[in-house]
Amino acid sequence: MPDSPIRFTRRRLALLVPALTAGLVMTACSAPGSDQPSSAGSDAPVSTELGTAPITLELYAETGFPLVKALADEFTKQHPNVKFNIREDQFTVITENAPRALASDNAPDIIRLPTMVDLVKDDLLKNLDPYVTAYGWDRFPASQLVQLRLADGGAVRGSGSLYGLGLGYSVTGVFYNKTLARQVGMAKPPATIAEFEELLAKAKAAKVQPIVQFNKNTAGINFPHQALQNQFGDPTRVADWIFQKPGATFDTPAALKATQTIQRWAQAGYFPKDANALDYASMVGEFQKGNGLFMFNGDWESGNLDKNMAGNVGFFLFPGESAGGKHVAMSAPNTFGVGARAKNPDAAAFFLNWTHTDPKAREISVTVGGSHPGGPSDLPLPSVAEGTVLSETLKASQQLGAENGAVDFTANATGGIFSAAITPEMQKLVAGQQTPEGYVKAVQAEYEKELSR
């Protein structure tokens, strides 16, 4: 009895050690992972016929965005033989689950995509090139699809085969509170960065919070950072970096100047004092409550803002260094792809094509999704009520398309860059714990680390 606990432990150890060793030896014989699942049928002939046989499409989408459900419902109404089984998760969760979901036997037909590079490398996504020819997607503006193209093997983005389409093509810029704007003497949106900074100073002087921006679990201050970075240098260098073109670097004078500006704004109190503790939902809530003049965000919030602060919210594309300069903005498709192991790839592609071309679907994309519906440029845009912020973001989207100024988000450069580098380093930067030089070097170092894997 007295030494029984010890003897028990020894006995258990005596059992455990050989068991562990045997297990290790057994499993060590084979390396984890398998040969990449084949995307069988990517060269097989494709069909643009939906047919009449009953089909259930497995759809994996992002929660909190009613667009997908609205589109699916309308599609089922028009094509009653097709039903949807929709699974929703937060975007970060999809990012984490996507590889395993796509590699499973029950792979989704249509999936909201995080960064696509790794998925293509692992051969988990269907190459949509056959559908491009079959449906004539080559008539879409090239800039609409460029972010969804990947070179062979998934090494470089921006050219090569098509691996996704957008359910809406969103644009980012600056929302502003009209009442507060009048209060600080802002008659019209700023035409230059200098004018924008003047307004920030005026707001601060008038005791109005100049910018409401979240920076908690994901770095929301990366929005203004990239808005500046896009303007301070050649935006194609930013795009090249995001697309992982060989030799591209984040350590550029433009990125450094943008980081210095962000640091100056943080020191001047232009961001909320507790930005590092503010999450996305709180930011939108604060802005709606009238607790800030500007908010850097995307058109996906247009519908919501029109509802909650009707008539009191405006939107502009972030200006350039000189007036009349070309607009550049972070703009990305709300990307959806087709799983390489999808059971109904033809129906999935039919649905994606339908969302771009069907008049009712395009209307839903605009009114529910708040974004440009994409598709062939000769198709008319659904009309929206004038005076709404939705009409402003839609106009901005068209303007950006015309100026060819869309750049993807730096956060999408690699699978881990946002959580491993941009978020923690940006939090350090605004808290004064990181220098601008240190910031750009840290982001580039993580990027290189990830690419070397």
Add this chain to the structure above:
Amino acid sequence: MTSAVGSTPAGAPTRAGGEDRQAPVRPHRKRWGRTAGWLGWLWVLPALLMYGFFVLRPLVTTMQYSLYRWNGIGRAEWVGLDNYLTVITDSDLLKIISNAFILIIFFSFVPVCLGLLVASLVRRLSAGPFGTVVRTVLFLPQVIPLVAAGIAWTWLLSTDGLVNQVLRAVGLGGITRAWLGEFDTALPSVGVIGTWVMLGLCTILLVTGMSKIDPALYEAARIDGAGPVREFFAVTLPSLRQEIGVCLTVTIIAALASFDIVYISTSGGPGIQTTVPGLEIYRLAFSQRQVGLASALAVVLMVLVLACVLPIQRLTREEKV
């Protein structure tokens, strides 16, 4: 010693009287004991199988993965101990591990010390409805899911949260801040949430332990002229050795393996100020898709937990013997 007994035929005429009393019992007990031993294994077999499949097998595969560079899907590449080398040399990962050790103060030492204090006070109230209410309130944090607790504390500690409101109301507006968002205060704030969660468990365990102490000991102490403080150190504390051991074990594991409170309240930020190994393992495996490195960190974490907990188990047990 036992084998000699079995070799003697039962009821042998040469046996001395003293052995006679034991002889009919011992071989019988021995045989029964052996059967019971095997029967016992049979009874625990289902549990063992589950344990083997859901605990040992993942443990073994984790160890295996830690020797590879693998993204979780494609082919893995054998790298030997490289991942372990990264874990013990990467400055970020070392900081993350050290964060967990700082949390031990909040998750373990503070709740045990406070728990002893509270338990000493509560013990006197333990009878009657008031005692029940006190114990229920104290135990409540254990019943609430940690995610809910994390969310509630995020509100309490926000810029306009209750904590800052109270501070402003009592004239301490100068020290209000975003407790979970600032570099200096984030980790201690997460620690305070942990203290709140663990305090109830420790208190209840210690109150239960105290109720088992022989009242005669207190009486004797009092006759010897001991006051409440002396009584506590001379009687209560030594008698609670085992309970304190359990408290320390449970809370240290909770500190080192913490995940939910941190994930909800700060997501590891600002910077990596509150990132703990549990969170980093999850991020490395699922967000950065470095399954090998994540596994190596997991194995290191397991070793650290064992290194902290086993000595405590040993120390608190041997005294009892």
